[in-house]
Amino acid sequence: MIGRHTVLVDGLLTSYLEAGQGDPVVLLHGGEFGADACLAWEHTIGTLAQRHRLLAPDMLGFGGSAKVVDFTDGRGMRIRHIARFCEVLGVESAHFVGNSMGAVNLLVDMTSEAPVLPVRSLVALCGGGEIQRNEHVSALYDYDATLEGMRRIVAALFHDPAYPGDEQYVRRRYESSIAPGAWESLAAARFRRPGLAAPATPSTARAYDRIAVPTLMVEGGSDKLLPPGWAAQIAAQIGQGRSAVIDDAGHCPQIEQPAAVNALLSDFFAGVPPRRRSGGEHR
DSSP states (O other): OOEEEEEEETTEEEEEEEEOOSEEEEEEOOOSTTOOHHHHHTTTHHHHTTTEEEEEEOOTTSTTSOOOOOSSOHHHHHHHHHHHHHHHTTOSSEEEEEETHHHHHHHHHHTSSSOOSOEEEEEEESOSSOOOOSHHHHHHHTOOSSHHHHHHHHHHHOSSTHHHHOHHHHHHHHHHHTSTTHHHHHHHTTOOOTTOOOOOOOOSOSOGGGOOSOEEEEEETTOSSSOTTHHHHHHTTSTTEEEEEETTOOSOHHHHSHHHHHHHHHHHHHTSOOOBOGGGOBO
């Protein structure tokens, strides 16, 4: 059974989903307007929870978590918050899976000089490549908090045109995007004083050779936001890296092709060496 819980992490209300028992798996959702843990992982948690303890937090500014913004280091604040979330819940080591922004946050931390996340293995779903400059990316960044604006976001995220045509699904994401503080938190993060240069976009140019854990880079075969081949390009720079392509999927393959992604994740986790505990004991 999937449970919804809340916990205070350094005084910040943090909402999360939890299910299952066993080795922990932490799921990090994307950063589009209206995103949250449930929308991102509702087709993932139940399957993986048969063998693992699943934890899917709403990141700061999203879902039921605190609507706060750090204007000088927003990404860093979210990464540190997830690290503290793991500490509070007693997670010393976990498989981490991120989609889009969640994946980029994982890669930023793991390629830094001093990672803070307790990563045992890493899976990046459609996060890490060079963001394309096109109308689909514009739909994500220029969201005006209208139903039609959300329909454009949904069209950008998915390969199958049935998703933007599904009124119930579009409205569900729309309602999430206009929850108290949700739109403001994401929109405010893009504020900058007049004359200040725009921040750099997420890039493939990172110190990927620093990543020393088993890593799986996954791209959607029909992703409208990232160029083809980016996953293999990054995986080749990681000692224990590999890549995969999910056919007939856009930027959220775990939603669009959940059976394929769940099977891929299960096989990947099964191949990760057991965690070594103090005294040489394996787990």
